[in-house]
Amino acid sequence: MQECSVTLYFEGTAQVELVRTQVDLGGAQQPQGCVRGKTSGAYTRCGCFQWTSGVRGVCVAFLRFVLSERDTSVDYFLSGGKASLAASLDYALSKGPTWLEEMFGVGRNGTLFARRFFRISNPNRKRPGPVVISVNGAVVNSYHIRFFWEGKPVQEIAALKTLLTAIEAQDSTNTDAPGRLRVAVSDSE
Numbered sequence: 001m002q003e004c005s006v007t008l009y010f011e012g013t014a015q016v017e018l019v020r021t022q023v024d025l026g027g028a029q030q031p032q033g034c035v036r037g038k039t040s041g042a043y044t045r046c047g048c049f050q051w052t053s054g055v056r057g058v059c060v061a062f063l064r065f066v067l068s069e070r071d072t073s074v075d076y077f078l079s080g081g082k083a084s085l086a087a088s089l090d091y092a093l094s095k096g097p098t099w100l101e102e103m104f105g106v107g108r109n110g111t112l113f114a115r116r117f118f119r120i121s122n123p124n125r126k127r128p129g130p131v132v133i134s135v136n137g138a139v140v141n142s143y144h145i146r147f148f149w150e151g152k153p154v155q156e157i158a159a160l161k162t163l164l165t166a167i168e169a170q171d172s173t174n175t176d177a178p179g180r181l182r183v184a185v186s187d188s189e
Contacts, residue, residue, distance in 0.1 A: 003027075005144040006117075008059060016149070016166040017051050018059055023104050025113060034103040047102020055099070056167055057089030057133070061118060062145050063164040065135035069142040071157050074164075077134040082125070085168070090131045094124055 003026035011019045017036070024031040034040075034047040041048075049055050061078045068076035080086035092100055096112050104114035116139050121132040135145075147154040147163065154160055 003144070004117075004140040005146070006062060006140055007146045007148070008062060010059075010147065010149045010154075010163065013150070015170070016163060018049075018055060021049075021103055023113075025105055029105065032103060032105045034099070047099065049099035049103060053083075053085055053088035054092035054097075056170060057085040057092070058103075059167050060085050060164065061089065061133055061135050063147070063160060063167070065137070066142045066145050066147075067157065067160050067164065070160075074161070077132050079130045079132045081130050084130070086131045086133050087125065089118070089133055090120055090123055090125075093118060093120065 003024075005022075005024045005026075007022040008018055009020040010016050019036045021034045022031055023034075032047065033043070033045065034049055035043050036051060037048050038050065039048055040046040057078060064074060064078055065076055067074040078086045078089065093112075093115055100112055100114040104112060104117060106112055117136055119134050119136050122129055123131065125131050135142075147160065149159070149163060154163055
C-alpha cells in the first residue's frame with residue numbers, strides 16, 4: 001500500500017463524534033467510505049460503524065500521530081489498560097469486526113488492512129501493563145491524514161488538541177492506565 005490517505009469527519013460541539021470516514025489505499029483500490037449508523041442507509045457503496053470505544057480509539061490514534069509530528073509535547077501513541085480506548089482498539093484489531101473491514105478494507109486473502117495501519121505493543125494484554133498502539137508511519141504519512149469538524153478542515157495544533165481532548169474525555173473508564181498522557185505543552189519550555 002502506497003500513498004494511503006485517511007480523512008475523518010466529526011460533528012458536534014457538546015459531544016464530538018465521528019460521522020464519516022474515507023480511507024484511500026492508493027493504487028487500483030477504490031477508496032473505502034464509511035458512515036456512522038447501524039446501516040449505511042442512503043449512502044450506497046459505503047460501510048457503517050457505530051460510535052464505540054474502538055472507533056474512538058481509531059480517532060485518538062490518528063489525532064495523536066498527526067499532533068506528535070507537529071508538536072513534540074504530544075505523545076504519538078495511545079496507551080491504556082482494561083476498558084481503555086487502547087484496549088478497545090486492540091480488541092477490535094484482534095477480532096476483526098465488520099466495521100474495521102468496511103472502514104479500512106480487506107485484502108484478497110481476507111487480511112484486514114486496518115492491521116497494517118497500527119502497531120501494537122502488548123497485544124491482548126498478554127502480559128501485565130498497558131497495551132500501546134501507534135499509527136504505522138510506513139503505511140500512512142501524517143500529512144495524508146485529514147480531519148474535518150463541523151464541515152471545516154482542522155489543521156492548527158490548538159484545534160487538533162481540542163478535538164483530541166474532546167474525544168479522550170469520553171473515555172472515563174480506563175481502570176488501570178498509568179495516568180493521562182500528555183496533550184498540552186509542558187511547563188519546562
